[in-house]
Amino acid sequence: MRIRFAVPATLALALAFFAAMSIGAPAQAQRPGEHPGGERHGDVHANHGHIPEPPAHRDVHAKPEIDRRPGGRVNSIPHVHEDHWYGHDRPNDKRYVIAHPYPHGRFEHFGPSYRYHVDRFDLGAHRFWFAGGVSFEIASWDWDLASGWCWDCTGDNFVVYDDPDHPGWYLVYNAQTGVYVHAQYMG
Secondary structure (H helix, E strand, C coil): CCCCCCCCHHHHHHHHHHHHHHHCCCCCCCCCCCCHHHCCCCCCCCHHHCCCCCCCCCCCCCCCCCEECHHHCEECCCEEECCEEECCCCCCCHHHCCCCCCCCCCCCCCCCCCCECEEEEECCCCEEEECCCCEEEECHHHHHHHCCCCCCCCCCCEEEEECCCCCCCEEEEECCCCEEEEEEECC
């Protein structure tokens, strides 16, 4: 004699979901600057696959440089091309003046040796978090440059630089697009 048990549909669906979640390989935690298997720049597409060195401090009256390419093409958005930082706003631009720079402290793990992935993001607040709860808020005037970024893509696609011209600001570089935006460290 066979006995059959009826499993409610919702329970069966829940069991199937949890079984599917456990099939894949476990996610590995990765500290900033550590890259699995020695692949340091395997997922970098911009700037010929190279993470750029930090931008240099510029003269107070320096205008944003425009990237002029062969054939008359021009790119004036903030980006890095052939390790050169284009489109960085004037050092004396009033939008970047903060009465008390670094109100949440300084972010210490910046520069080309640290790469990050976004853990979560809030598009409405223009804010994103790296693993460990570290958050940044993108400047409202730079938001149009970053709003279309793939915030939930896998990989360490972001590098943070200390902005040499605007105290209290950081430059967040997208290694996939080559574009960078200004952001404040929120803690």
